[in-house]
Amino acid sequence: MIHLNGSGAARAGGKGNSLVDCAVAAVKDHIAKHAMRVGDTVPGEAFFAGQIGVSRSVMREAFGVLGALGVLDVANGRRPRVGALDSGVLAEAFGHGVATAQITVADVWDVRRAIEVTTVKLAAAQRSNAQASAILSLAEAMATDADDAERRAAHDVALHLAIAEASGNPLFGKIVASFGPLMEVAVPTAWRTRTKRPQRDAMIECHLAIARAIATQDVKAAVSAMEAHFRASIRDMLLSGFSRGGNGEDAG
Numbered sequence: 001m002i003h004l005n006g007s008g009a010a011r012a013g014g015k016g017n018s019l020v021d022c023a024v025a026a027v028k029d030h031i032a033k034h035a036m037r038v039g040d041t042v043p044g045e046a047f048f049a050g051q052i053g054v055s056r057s058v059m060r061e062a063f064g065v066l067g068a069l070g071v072l073d074v075a076n077g078r079r080p081r082v083g084a085l086d087s088g089v090l091a092e093a094f095g096h097g098v099a100t101a102q103i104t105v106a107d108v109w110d111v112r113r114a115i116e117v118t119t120v121k122l123a124a125a126q127r128s129n130a131q132a133s134a135i136l137s138l139a140e141a142m143a144t145d146a147d148d149a150e151r152r153a154a155h156d157v158a159l160h161l162a163i164a165e166a167s168g169n170p171l172f173g174k175i176v177a178s179f180g181p182l183m184e185v186a187v188p189t190a191w192r193t194r195t196k197r198p199q200r201d202a203m204i205e206c207h208l209a210i211a212r213a214i215a216t217q218d219v220k221a222a223v224s225a226m227e228a229h230f231r232a233s234i235r236d237m238l239l240s241g242f243s244r245g246g247n248g249e250d251a252g
Helices: 019-033 045-052 056-069 087-099 105-126 129-144 149-165 170-178 180-192 197-215 219-239
Strands: 002-004 010-012
Touching: 019 045, 019 056, 045 056, 087 105, 087 170, 087 180, 105 149, 105 170, 105 197, 105 219, 129 149, 129 197, 149 170, 149 180, 149 197, 170 180, 197 219
Parallel strands: none
Antiparallel strands: 002 010
């Protein structure tokens, strides 16, 4: 394992983390120790290279890793800064998991259902007037654009994200946003299973019921409508011959 001696130099001893791993850990420790916040400037590669006794190339690689993870904002042309929580990192992980058959879209759907029943409950209880208005507008836009598959699906995705953001817990918003790339494929697929106009109208009405319950702060009705939404989505997919094991099946 890599250790740091009294002078701050790194030394290797047995199996364990690489120099890059230790460099990554050193930067994270520095951020935590100094209680740094999003946007704060982080010392550069030379500083950490000197502190822990590694080469600039090791630190360059470590900074690249931290940038990919979103821990650092390492945009070209400026000093590294503490990065903001980024839903894109989770989205990449979910997409990779589905693409490599480690998880299915159905697995993501199960997690999404559990989360969204919770978010709609919180949103109905504590949404702001502006958030309630935005959610209702998106549901109404779905009805207005009922015959435009692309716009209808886009409103659908935006509506679920708006509900998560209205929950008051920023982590819910990040998690639901991380489902975005999968939803952009899955939601239109789900709508295509609703081959008859009554099916589409019923699903739009379900979204309107969710939005109205949030607007009136009827927590029980909001939860009931969201649960009905997911039950109907499963039913529509099964009736259309979709199984829950493949790609592209998700609730809209």
